[in-house]
Amino acid sequence: xxxxxxxxxxxxGQAAHGEQAVRIVQALQPDVVLMDxxxxxxxxxxxxxxxxxxxxxxxxxxxxxxxxxxRVVILTTFDxxxxxxxAIQAGASGFLxxxxxxxxxxxxxxxxxxxxxxxxxxxxxxxxxxxASQNATKQTLQASRSPYTDPELDKLTExxxxxxxxxxxxxxxxxxxxxxFISMPTVKSHVAHILQKINARDRVQAVVFAYDNxxx
Numbered sequence: 001x002x003x004x005x006x007x008x009x010x011x012x013g014q015a016a017h018g019e020q021a022v023r024i025v026q027a028l029q030p031d032v033v034l035m036d037x038x039x040x041x042x043x044x045x046x047x048x049x050x051x052x053x054x055x056x057x058x059x060x061x062x063x064x065x066x067x068x069x070x071r072v073v074i075l076t077t078f079d080x081x082x083x084x085x086x087a088i089q090a091g092a093s094g095f096l097x098x099x100x101x102x103x104x105x106x107x108x109x110x111x112x113x114x115x116x117x118x119x120x121x122x123x124x125x126x127x128x129x130x131x132a133s134q135n136a137t138k139q140t141l142q143a144s145r146s147p148y149t150d151p152e153l154d155k156l157t158e159x160x161x162x163x164x165x166x167x168x169x170x171x172x173x174x175x176x177x178x179x180x181f182i183s184m185p186t187v188k189s190h191v192a193h194i195l196q197k198i199n200a201r202d203r204v205q206a207v208v209f210a211y212d213n214x215x216x
Contacts, residue, residue, distance in 0.1 A: 002102045009109060016040075018047030025051050025070050031113050033072045034096075037087065045086050048072045052091025071112050075100075088204055094118035117202030119170070149213045155197040161215065163190040167203055168210035 003011050012028050015021035019042040025033060033051060037044040051070055071093040087095075094117045096108055108118045156164065159180075166176045173187045180187075191203070200206045210216055 002105060003109070006106060009106075018042030018044055018050075021047045022050045022054070026054060030070055032109050033070055034075050034109075035072050035092070036075055044074065045090050048074070048087060048092050049090035073108065073112055073118065088208060091201075092204070093202055094204055115202075117204040119204060150198070150209065152198040152209075153213050153215075156194065160190055160194050160197070163187065164194050164198075164206060164210050165215050167191070167194075168207045168216050170207075 003009055012030050013024040015024050017039045021033065021035065022042070024030075035044045035048055039047075051072055072091060074087050074092050074095045075098055076095055077098055093112050094108070096105060096118065100108070111118050153161075162180060163176055166179060171179065173184060173191065176182075177184050177187045194200070194206060195202070198206065198209050200209055
């Protein structure tokens with residue numbers, strides 16, 4: 001009902017479970033999929049992974065990164081779903097809560113279509129805490145070894161690292177610009193360079209990268 005009222009988007013298919021969703025994506029190649037996690041049969045995690053694998057890729061002219069033609073947004077209650085990181089690893093481009101306002105839902109679909117990632121503001125803190133908890137466990141297990149960092153980290157300039165840290169804190173481009181006293185175009189340029197250098201599909205993967213490399 002919400003999407004059908006818009007002039008710039010339409011619902012091309014609906015699925016009752018993950019297996020049906022994968023078949024519909026193969027047949028119709030939609031731009032964006034809104035995916036539940038808990039469904040009968042194949043759940044949303046496996047469906048997201050399969051969709052990410054089967055989707056052809058295209059280059060985002062803005063960020064110069066390769067992205068799947070069909071991008072998946074998880075619709076979740078978040079408090080109940082314990083598979084957030086698995087969904088990111090499966091290829092999800094973001095998360096929205098099921099009580100998201102219609103205007104926010106529509107704006108988020110457009111944002112993802114343009115090649116960016118979205119996370120519900122109220123979910124960002126929980127996501128970061130989850131990543132931090134995972135990394136604390138890793139550090140405990142690897143206490144006797146030197147902490148590993150990805151080689152891509154060395155490719156970032158000092159300013160790009162600063163921007164990446166703020167991305168990991170959940171700040172928007174405008175908030176980063178205000179905090180670091182730089183312009184919005186400069187922030188966008190830094191974000192594009194960061195995603196390219198660390199081989200991240202979007203901001204969600206950039207957050208994971210920042211935590212995995214102990215920047216936070």
